[in-house]
Amino acid sequence: MSKTIGVGLIGLGTVGGGVVRLLQDSPCSMRRRTGASLALKRVAVRDLGKSREVPVDASLLTGDAMALVRDPQVQMVVELTGAPQAYEWISEALRAGKDVVTANKALLAERGDELFRLALEKGADLMFEASVAGGIPIIRMLRNGLVANRVESLYGILNGTTNYILTQMTRGAGGYAETLRHAQEKGYAEPDPTLDVSGQDAAQKLAILCRIAFQTTGTAKQIFCEGIERIEPQDIEYARELGYTIKLLAIAKRRGEEVEARVHPVMVPSEALMANIHDVFNAIEVVGSSVGTQVFYGRGAGQMPTASAVVADMVELAERRNSGAGPAIGDMIIGDEATAIADMRQVELRYYLRALACDRPGVLAQIARVLAEERISIASVIQKERDLQGGTVPLIIVTHEAPEAGMQRALAALGRLDILEGQARVIRIEAL
Numbered sequence: 001m002s003k004t005i006g007v008g009l010i011g012l013g014t015v016g017g018g019v020v021r022l023l024q025d026s027p028c029s030m031r032r033r034t035g036a037s038l039a040l041k042r043v044a045v046r047d048l049g050k051s052r053e054v055p056v057d058a059s060l061l062t063g064d065a066m067a068l069v070r071d072p073q074v075q076m077v078v079e080l081t082g083a084p085q086a087y088e089w090i091s092e093a094l095r096a097g098k099d100v101v102t103a104n105k106a107l108l109a110e111r112g113d114e115l116f117r118l119a120l121e122k123g124a125d126l127m128f129e130a131s132v133a134g135g136i137p138i139i140r141m142l143r144n145g146l147v148a149n150r151v152e153s154l155y156g157i158l159n160g161t162t163n164y165i166l167t168q169m170t171r172g173a174g175g176y177a178e179t180l181r182h183a184q185e186k187g188y189a190e191p192d193p194t195l196d197v198s199g200q201d202a203a204q205k206l207a208i209l210c211r212i213a214f215q216t217t218g219t220a221k222q223i224f225c226e227g228i229e230r231i232e233p234q235d236i237e238y239a240r241e242l243g244y245t246i247k248l249l250a251i252a253k254r255r256g257e258e259v260e261a262r263v264h265p266v267m268v269p270s271e272a273l274m275a276n277i278h279d280v281f282n283a284i285e286v287v288g289s290s291v292g293t294q295v296f297y298g299r300g301a302g303q304m305p306t307a308s309a310v311v312a313d314m315v316e317l318a319e320r321r322n323s324g325a326g327p328a329i330g331d332m333i334i335g336d337e338a339t340a341i342a343d344m345r346q347v348e349l350r351y352y353l354r355a356l357a358c359d360r361p362g363v364l365a366q367i368a369r370v371l372a373e374e375r376i377s378i379a380s381v382i383q384k385e386r387d388l389q390g391g392t393v394p395l396i397i398v399t400h401e402a403p404e405a406g407m408q409r410a411l412a413a414l415g416r417l418d419i420l421e422g423q424a425r426v427i428r429i430e431a432l
């Protein structure tokens with residue numbers, strides 16, 4: 001028999017508004033699919049007086065999200081705020097055995113372990129497709145479609161803002177500050193862009209993907225993270241000369257019993273697929289033991305792509321409740337078998353190193369000696385002619401694979417020598 005599932009929506013902003021639109025536009029097709037109706041019973045917002053783009057019956061609105069969670073008419077709570085109280089609302093809903101859908105990557109990356117366990121204990125479900133890569137159903141793919149695989153590696157462009165900035169820089173539209181301003185004018189970057197440009201947003205998303213793909217329990221803080229703030233147009237140009245394109249990648253790879261998990265700017269071969277993901281688009285390349293390489297591509301943010309992922313979770317939960325199937329949270333619980341995140345200092349990579357070196361005899365030899373002392377082998381060197389004014393020359397060195405710890409010691413040693421103007425810059429290289 002067809003049921004009505006009462007939905008409580010917390011947040012009616014960009015994503016919440018999109019969800020209401022989808023529920024209003026296609027209720028029939030969802031009922032056909034689920035055998036149940038999703039009925040919006042309450043909508044919590046921060047400012048009850050705000051005018052809304054999406055029409056919602058004023059009687060449904062409340063300023064008290066906790067009262068919404070506790071309302072007996074609400075069986076499913078959809079949290080779309082990113083507010084600091086989200087943990088309290090979600091845990092209260094789960095404690096009451098109510099299913100929850102959220103897009104809150106920051107919360108899941110930090111406290112996912114606790115919330116998934118609580119859901120299992122209380123016989124409820126917690127779904128979060130929209131928390132990573134917006135409209136791309138990557139979580140469903142990893143949890144269901146690729147379940148027969150041992151994931152060997154995962155490379156993601158998981159942040160649209162930084163991909164837009166790097167794409168614009170690569171197209172010659174300006175330096176970092178100028179292209180960030182363009183991104184803000186277009187509404188891609190927040191007025192305070194720190195979370196995106198520092199790589200933390202991508203690290204939160206990677207922490208969630210690593211839990212599913214590699215059974216890690218680490219938080220985003222355990223993921224090595226470097227942003228794009230120091231990338232300069234000359235790095236983009238030298239990368240091009242060397243056959244590379246610079247991208248901010250979220251990378252996870254098995255390394256023995258551990259998994260490398262890191263987010264940082266990377267030089268990737270310009271012909272690689274990941275080098276050709278442009279503007280605000282996201283992409284994830286997964287290598288699975290049975291399927292080989294698969295790539296998922298699409299819009300990683302924005303109102304309707306993100307709402308599409310939220311509604312997919314709501315429909316799945318309604319189907320499960322209507323059919324009497326129990327919660328599907330079991331695979332998110334990781335016990336003693338958790339895979340450790342490898343120490344970044346032990347990770348071995350190739351490096352691009354750019355320095356402005358004094359143009360005098362023996363300088364190149366001194367730099368080579370510092371690298372040699374750390375057993376870092378040089379693969380190629382480009383030295384440009386001295387410009388007319390300066391006494392320095394741009395020097396670009398590409399290394400063979402070397403441990404991160406050795407490269408960091410070498411950078412510190414180069415900084416102590418009086419032969420460089422400013423600090424040497426390093427960008428890691430991935431063959432893909």
Ligand code: NAP
Nearest residue numbers: 011012013014015045046047080081082083103104301302
């Ligand atoms: P948003 O446009 O800023 O909307 C936030 C909504 O939450 C607003 O309706 C706001 O109410 C409401 N709200 C905030 N604090 C509240 C409180 N204490 N009680 C009740 N309601 C409260 O945010 P968004 O872009 O839709 O993002 C929502 C979530 O989705 C975040 O976790 C975000 O990380 C995630 N997400 C967003 C995107 C995207 O493309 N935007 C993509 C993926 C994931 P008022 O309207 O009254 O201010």
Ligand code: HSE
Nearest residue numbers: 158159160161300301
């Ligand atoms: N700010 C994110 C991005 C979207 O630029 O991709 C939300 O996850």
